[in-house]
Amino acid sequence: MVAQRDSRDARVEVHLDAIRQNVQAFGHHLGQQAGIMAVVKANAYGHGAEAVARTAIRAGASWLGVAFLGEALALRKAGIQVPILVFGRVSPEDAWLAAKHHISLTVFQQEWLHQAQQCQPGDVGLDVHLKLDTGMGRIGVCEQADMQTLVQAIQTADCFRLQGVYTHFATADESDSNYFRMQYDRFKKMLGWLQTWEALPDVIHCANSATALYFPGNVHQLARIGIAMYGLAPAADRKSDLPIPLHPAFSLQSRLIHVKQLDGGEAVSYGAEYITKGKEWIGTVPIGYADGWLRKIAENGGEVLVDGERVPIVGKICMDFFMVRLPAEKNVGTRVTLIGRQADACIEVDEIARMLATINYEIPCMIQDRIPRIYNDAEKNAAF
Ligand SMILES: *Cc1c(COP(=O)(O)O)cnc(C)c1O
Secondary structure, X not given: OOOOOOOOOEEEEEEHHHHHHHHHHHHHHHOOOOEEEEEOHHHHHOOOHHHHHHHHHHOOOOEEEEOOHHHHHHHHHOOOOOOEEEOOOOOHHHHHHHHHOOEEEEEOOXXXXXXXXXXXXXXXXEEEEEEEOOOOOOOOEOOHHHHHHHHHHHHHOOOEEEEEEEOOOOOOOOOOOHHHHHHHHHHHHHHHHHHHXXXXXXXXXXXXXXXXXXXXXHOEOEEEEOHHHHOOOOOHHHHHHOOOOOXXXXXXXXXXXXXXXXXXXXXXXXXXXXXXXXXXXXXXXXXXXXXXOOHHHHHOOOEEEEXXXXXXXXXXXXXXXXXXXXXXXXXXXXXXXXXXXXXXXXXXXXXXXXXXXXXXXXXXXHOOOOOOEEEEOHHHHHHO
């Protein structure tokens, strides 16, 4: 474990060994034909982009995927050299900054190519991936004519190289595969057009985590693995039929910073709405909604782990603190697990997602940078 000063007793512990195992499991699941792009956008879904990227690369990932150019540049600045693809739309005037750092960009607009070409500074070349919208309705080209114009513009300009083509599925996590099949058929048809125009690039990709898990035969050259690399299932209702085991990497830990016994009839937290029923041991935990630990979690019966037992959150969650009802007196400094495991007890990211009526993706993303990320790396520790 990397030592880091942590005077407020709150930390996200990221299990890099779990990430390594998940990437390796995908390597076996997909076989030799498909490479792995580790998706590390949004600070690696809240896990820490640089540490996750390095771990994924060591475990066999050959590409990194991010949403914005800034995220890609930060990885380059950290010294990471593998190919990186930006999924979003980069401003055309920043295209050459990307090129200079060997960062590949997503293209889907004729006007963008024109504007980027206008400000090309000289002999740099830019690698582009053509984005096809097959039914996600987010970004990408849909029409054959638009596709042809784009491809021609790329082919006739010296400064662009068509390195890849891709699409993104809206429903690969669902057990009903009809919409997925429809999107995949459109993708195949569009690849056929590219072939006719002799423009089919080397790197064809379409798989997010759910596609790579449930449709490994439809992956093509590269699988863009996000959520499952972090050990979380893309579909909460299909956790029992995962083809590979997933190891969660994210845990949220704290400590009791205050413990006291209250008499019956005393109130806890804002609004003085929680009233003790008799003498109760109340502990204070230094994490609050400003850290992303939202009030709704308490309203919906939120619990934490103390000494291997579930204990309830009582009263409203404050900006920087919340309180719990302890079964007995505990020492200040006792470990409190908000997400993760203690002995046989476990609070999963999925449980918090259910309480907030959302998907697991949102949970690590919403835990703010105010809580430091600490890396727990069994392999590295073993080497020392
Ligand atoms: C975020 C993202 C992914 C990763 O999706 P997961 O469901 O987390 O695996 C893949 N491709 C694109 C284009 C994305 O934006």
